[in-house]
Amino acid sequence: MTPDSSPSSDVPDRQWWKEAIVYQVYPRSFNDSDGDGVGDIPGITAKAEYFDSLGVDVVWLCPVYESPQADNGYDVSDYRSIAAEFGTIEDWEHLLAELHDRDIRLLMDLVVNHTSDEHEWFEKSRRREAGYEDYYYWRDGGIGENGDPVPPNNWGSFMGGSAWTYDDEREQWYLHLFDEKQPDLNWRNPDVREEVASLVEWWLERGIDGFRVDAINYISKPEGLPDGESDREPTGIEVFSHGPRIHEYLRELYERTFANYDVMTVAEMADTTVDRAGEYLGEDGDGLNMILHFEHMDVDVSPRGRFDPSEWGEWSLVEFKEILSRWQTGLGDDWNAQYLGNHDQPRIVSRFGDDEAYRVESAKLLATFLLTTRGTPFVYQGEEIGMTNEEFERLADLDDPMTIGAVEDAAAAGRAGSFDELREFVNYVSRDHARTPMQWSDDEHAGFTTGTPWFDVNANYPEINVEAARADGDSIWHHYRRLIDLRHREDVLVYGEYELLLPEDEQLYAYTRTLGDERLLIVLNWSPEPASLDPDETDADLGLANATTLLSNYDPDATPVGRAFRPYEAVVFRL
Ligand code: GLC
Numbered sequence: 001m002t003p004d005s006s007p008s009s010d011v012p013d014r015q016w017w018k019e020a021i022v023y024q025v026y027p028r029s030f031n032d033s034d035g036d037g038v039g040d041i042p043g044i045t046a047k048a049e050y051f052d053s054l055g056v057d058v059v060w061l062c063p064v065y066e067s068p069q070a071d072n073g074y075d076v077s078d079y080r081s082i083a084a085e086f087g088t089i090e091d092w093e094h095l096l097a098e099l100h101d102r103d104i105r106l107l108m109d110l111v112v113n114h115t116s117d118e119h120e121w122f123e124k125s126r127r128r129e130a131g132y133e134d135y136y137y138w139r140d141g142g143i144g145e146n147g148d149p150v151p152p153n154n155w156g157s158f159m160g161g162s163a164w165t166y167d168d169e170r171e172q173w174y175l176h177l178f179d180e181k182q183p184d185l186n187w188r189n190p191d192v193r194e195e196v197a198s199l200v201e202w203w204l205e206r207g208i209d210g211f212r213v214d215a216i217n218y219i220s221k222p223e224g225l226p227d228g229e230s231d232r233e234p235t236g237i238e239v240f241s242h243g244p245r246i247h248e249y250l251r252e253l254y255e256r257t258f259a260n261y262d263v264m265t266v267a268e269m270a271d272t273t274v275d276r277a278g279e280y281l282g283e284d285g286d287g288l289n290m291i292l293h294f295e296h297m298d299v300d301v302s303p304r305g306r307f308d309p310s311e312w313g314e315w316s317l318v319e320f321k322e323i324l325s326r327w328q329t330g331l332g333d334d335w336n337a338q339y340l341g342n343h344d345q346p347r348i349v350s351r352f353g354d355d356e357a358y359r360v361e362s363a364k365l366l367a368t369f370l371l372t373t374r375g376t377p378f379v380y381q382g383e384e385i386g387m388t389n390e391e392f393e394r395l396a397d398l399d400d401p402m403t404i405g406a407v408e409d410a411a412a413a414g415r416a417g418s419f420d421e422l423r424e425f426v427n428y429v430s431r432d433h434a435r436t437p438m439q440w441s442d443d444e445h446a447g448f449t450t451g452t453p454w455f456d457v458n459a460n461y462p463e464i465n466v467e468a469a470r471a472d473g474d475s476i477w478h479h480y481r482r483l484i485d486l487r488h489r490e491d492v493l494v495y496g497e498y499e500l501l502l503p504e505d506e507q508l509y510a511y512t513r514t515l516g517d518e519r520l521l522i523v524l525n526w527s528p529e530p531a532s533l534d535p536d537e538t539d540a541d542l543g544l545a546n547a548t549t550l551l552s553n554y555d556p557d558a559t560p561v562g563r564a565f566r567p568y569e570a571v572v573f574r575l
Pocket of ligand 1: 071074075111214215268344
């Protein structure tokens with residue numbers, strides 16, 4: 001390598017948030033310090049050493065603000081205080097200090113498409129208090145043919161049913177794209193935008209390192225709130241997603257707040273394509289750093305919507321590769337976020353791997369994928385030990401309002417008479433899988449709490465838990481740690497270009513990462529059957545014969561050149 005082509009000089013735009021590995025914490029289910037059965041902030045602080053030993057750089061905290069918890073904190077009733085069950089603002093400050101002491105940054109969740117109906121803005125708005133009348137979407141409805149009141153338009157809620165609820169006090173309908181306890185803020189009102197900017201500023205001033213911005217593609221609704229006309233679910237999504245003034249609002253928020261701090265912003269945006277992403281990202285867009293898109297999350301569900309029970313469960317690796325590769329290569333100078341699961345999705349090893357015969361191998365393969373592709377990787381709590389889906393037997397076993405709403409909708413539409421008819425579907429899609437408590441040890445309740453957990457612990461905790469994983473050098477946990485270490489050492493894994501090989505191969509997901517003279521080849525046999533890589537089939541001149549193995553989920557010394565890759569074998573080669 002000549003001095004001019006050192007990896008750092010090949011790197012176009014170095015940023016800490018591109019090099020970071022994010023670990024997502026769902027506070028309710030992470031670690032309970034006081035025995036009330038609900039995870040809390042002191043419980044998270046107690047695990048600061050844990051984050052450090054895994055090697056992650058950023059902790060993203062799902063909402064811990066004051067909230068009636070209709071949607072586990074995504075219904076905020078006071079943006080400037082901490083929910084009592086999670087702790088106090090002093091606890092939160094202590095967490096921030098403990099993380100910062102270890103050079104770990106803190107990302108907060110920003111939920112401002114909607115508030116809780118118990119937020120004082122909503123209470124004032126429903127009373128028509130001066131200045132607050134217009135903080136939310138209030139509309140008169142109509143009268144149906146049978147004389148019953150009907151909502152102002154046909155939009156559906158992500159939580160099932162209509163997106164409108166009639167309020168007896170104000171005698172009008174209000175809009176809620178999510179639960180009826182999550183009324184949508186009216187971003188057209190400049191006072192609302194001012195409130196949002198000021199609360200963002202309030203947290204930034206407290207020293208946080210950025211925000212994950214919730215459901216932000218829904219904040220602008222078109223004039224007249226026209227009916228939806230497609231068959232997509234919820235009804236109206238094509239109308240209320242990416243509305244006409246969204247860039248104006250986001251750009252304004254960026255200039256008022258994020259632009260003045262060295263922070264990371266990651267926008268959750270369902271229903272977003274790579275072509276559209278550029279409008280939001282970077283200085284020439286709305287200033288956001290990266291997007292959590294959903295295209296790969298939609299690969300195995302109905303094109304009409306994830307909670308449509310008529311189509312689910314099938315997916316092909318070829319399509320999966322095509323989607324992910326589009327995001328790997330299509331963003332130009334903009335940056336990607338990379339994830340396979342989170343608190344809204346089933347467990348990754350159950351969904352994209354094999355949580356039985358090849359649980360360990362396939363969980364390691366998924367980790368290899370996550371940590372060797374382009375874009376900031378997001379690891380969701382429990383993935384690092386291969387936590388699996390739970391089996392929900394009855395409707396009463398569920399907690400998530402979105403899943404329950406989908407079951408109710410299916411019943412109302414005559415698509416299912418009983419929960420039993422939907423059980424398999426629910427067990428495939430439910431968000432509740434990700435919300436079972438973190439499995440720390442084989443102690444009672446997996447060491448999550450000394451009390452009664454708010455949600456049942458997965459019965460497999462005696463085998464699948466952090467303590468056991470840390471004690472076993474071959475575990476999924478150690479594989480994550482090694483991959484994180486490798487990514488920290490190898491600029492090529494962060495900044496290198498991605499090139500997909502063998503796009504039509506139904507078993508192998510193979511790609512190269514290239515930065516200057518550095519070139520890595522990653523081969524993932526994403527199947528339970530052996531698969532061979534024929535270098536002649538690839539366009540790239542790989543030079544596999546001289547490749548060295550950097551990391552493998554099988555025996556690292558047995559470089560699989562000239563032989564088949566074993567089930568779920570995942571290898572990182574240096575070419
Ligand atoms: C996001 C959150 C999800 C929540 C929804 C409404 O999708 O990730 O958990 O239900 O927004 O806030």
